[in-house]
Amino acid sequence: MSNPNLYATFTDRQKQTSPSLVHEDLTGKTVMITGANxxxxFEAAKHFATMNPARLIVVCRSMEKAQASITQIEAETGYKNAEPMALDLGDFNSISEFATQANKTLERLDILVENAAIATTEYVLTRDGWETMLQVNSLGPALHVILLLPIILRTAKQHSVVSRVVIVSSEVIFFANIRPEAIASPNILETLSSKEYCTAEVIGESRYTESKILNNMLVNKLTALLPLNIVPVALSPGFCISGLRRNIQGEAAERYKRMEDQIAYTSEEGSRLILHAALAGRNEEIRGTFLSYLKPHELPDHMLSEEGKRTEDKIWNEMLELFSQVDDRVRDIVVEYLK
Ligand SMILES: NC(=O)c1ccc[n+]([C@@H]2O[C@H](COP(=O)([O-])OP(=O)(O)OC[C@H]3O[C@@H](n4cnc5c(N)ncnc54)[C@H](OP(=O)(O)O)[C@@H]3O)[C@@H](O)[C@H]2O)c1
Incomplete structure (x- = not known):
């Protein structure tokens, strides 16, 4: 957040926005949210629980965490139809197994919220060999959404409804772009993940931002390729107090602490912005947008430029190539739904 003007705009908009809670009757619908513990x-899952969905799929890194979350949701809301599912976004096998399980057990999926993410200042590779924030925040959610598309599309068609795919991004996409050396490299994803590229500064400052830019690129691609009865939407939940920055130390941690004291929403307030993206507004107005402080906001110039579009196309193709190697179902899904 080095640009003081952008930072001032961001803090002003946060201070001026008091997020209201959208409430809708979700009877008969199936809602799934990742990072729900x-x-x-967690706060968004509780709000969904108060709206009586037929099924609320509480997705966490382990069944134990999901079950503990459900126990608390039940205690606080009285809702009884929450179901646990385990998903480690840093492990492609786990995402594949999740999809297999979902195909067996989910008759429909009306709202999918890709919320889980991490922020860290350490360069750590996942078991699949990708830098952790790149995989957990960007690659994992993209593969997860793609593998669930057959269920989501079937839901929209068979039940004549519009399904929403909600991706939790961040205001940080306005603060920086992917670095030029990565954009110019032969394989952007491999460069983004490489030790040489991931200096302490990249991991400490840029990587989280890059991972969220990739979230918005995913929404752009899904919007361009999927039929109108699927509404992909990205949102920023604002700056919230949560466990997200628990691994961040030093000067950055102090800066965030000051921001928490001055402008932060509680996690519950931030969750209202997820509910807004999942439920509010007319579908045709929400589709493909980035909701920043509850309103569709134009993406940053670096994403809208010719180079930004080329980068988005290249990253998308690299992702599809990678995912096709990871899971055989991806090729068929691409041919059937993403051409
Ligand atoms: N807090 C903010 O100010 C802020 C601002 C903008 C955007 N966001 C976005 O808001 C979303 C929610 O973040 P939060 O602030 O609520 O942070 P949080 O409290 O740390 O929650 C993150 C969730 O993601 C899960 N997660 C982490 N690694 C995972 C993995 N490998 N596989 C599956 N799940 C994993 C966590 O599970 P464990 O408990 O097992 O770690 C946790 O449930 C994120 O997308 C974040 O980028 C937050």
Missing amino acids: SGIG
């Missing part, structure tokens, strides 16, 4: 995701 903590912070904004």
